[in-house]
Amino acid sequence: WSPKHRLFYYLIAAYTMFVEDLPGHPVGMPFPGGQVVEKRGTEYYCPIRDKEQDVFFSICNFCPARQTQ
Known part of the structure; x- marks a missing residue:
């Protein structure tokens, strides 16, 4: 993964x-x-x-999904 791949993923x-x-x-x-x-x-x-705190590059903080019960 290059920085360009990561940028594309986040976009x-x-x-x-x-x-x-x-x-x-x-x-x-x-x-x-x-x-x-x-x-x-x-x-x-x-x-x-x-689990978003376990992964530094997590996008979970912005995700509209809820935690599975």
């Missing part, structure tokens, strides 16, 4: 979250442990939403 994520009001990771994206991002009605749920 796409920002557009997705702030303009489209969608989660940064697409619905159905798998995470370790077999969990996925889900859509229930009009709400989005993410299994790693509360």
Whole structure:
């Protein structure tokens, strides 16, 4: 990953979250442990939403998804 790749990633994520009001990771994206991002009605749920402090480059602070219960 170069700085240009990271910038592109953040630009796409920002557009997705702030303009489209969608989660940064697409619905159905798998995470370790077999969990996925889900859509229930009009709400989005993410299994790693509360882990944003563990990853320095996390975009979770800006994501409209809620933590999976």
